[in-house]
Amino acid sequence: AQTVTQSQPEMSVQEAETVTLSCTYDTSESNYYLFWYKQPPSRQMILVIRQEAYKQQNATENRFSVNFQKAAKSFSLKISDSQLGDTAMYFCAFLPFFQGGSEKLVFGKGTKLTVNP
Amino acid sequence: DTAVSQTPKYLVTQMGNDKSIKCEQNLGHDTMYWYKQDSKKFLKIMFSYNNKELIINETVPNRFSPKSPDKAHLNLHINSLELGDSAVYFCASSQDEGPMETQYFGPGTRLLVL
Numbered sequence: 001a002q003t004v005t006q007s008q009p010e011m012s013v014q015e016a017e018t019v020t021l022s023c024t025y026d027t028s029e030s031n032y033y034l035f036w037y038k039q040p041p042s043r044q045m046i047l048v049i050r051q052e053a054y055k056q057q058n059a060t061e062n063r064f065s066v067n068f069q070k071a072a073k074s075f076s077l078k079i080s081d082s083q084l085g086d087t088a089m090y091f092c093a094f095l096p097f098f099q100g101g102s103e104k105l106v107f108g109k110g111t112k113l114t115v116n117p
Numbered sequence: 118d119t120a121v122s123q124t125p126k127y128l129v130t131q132m133g134n135d136k137s138i139k140c141e142q143n144l145g146h147d148t149m150y151w152y153k154q155d156s157k158k159f160l161k162i163m164f165s166y167n168n169k170e171l172i173i174n175e176t177v178p179n180r181f182s183p184k185s186p187d188k189a190h191l192n193l194h195i196n197s198l199e200l201g202d203s204a205v206y207f208c209a210s211s212q213d214e215g216p217m218e219t220q221y222f223g224p225g226t227r228l229l230v231l
Binding site for chain 2: 009035039041042044047050089104107112
């Protein structure tokens, strides 16, 4: 069974600085996707960034980028120029990819990020 | 030692049927949630209960009705199933209802409506 581990329950960063959230996963699959979701106090889940395992290039979305290390099964999220609105829970998720099969996300427990003014 | 369990894991049914998905947590948490994962892997929160009381009720069709017989269980009942209800439904729990609480997710229930 796949597992996702977020080893940092809480983190804080000063506004405008850079912070990195860690995520490791365990799987025997070769095809899969990885995601970072942001959950602000409103509770709605926002997809921040996704990475396909077959792509070596790290995904980037504006101030958000990932460091994907497939051999190490590591998928960290870097937030540059942190903003107050980045304060939220961040969930790392893994999705095994089966051709024509059912695909369910596997979640980490979340990292609470606080951006301080 | 499953923390959050859901039954069934897979559910295939016909349009118009009524079905239920069960969720149980053995963590002693006070708050439980239902999320829907759509085909594009977007996640939406549907409901949240704290100590058997509804605290979040997002805009979902009233065909969806959560039921919490006790704080360890939060079941999702869906009436008159439609094709668009096909999705993966996740249950989760947290110690309390604070917006930044660690959440433990269940394995998901894949619902396919034919």
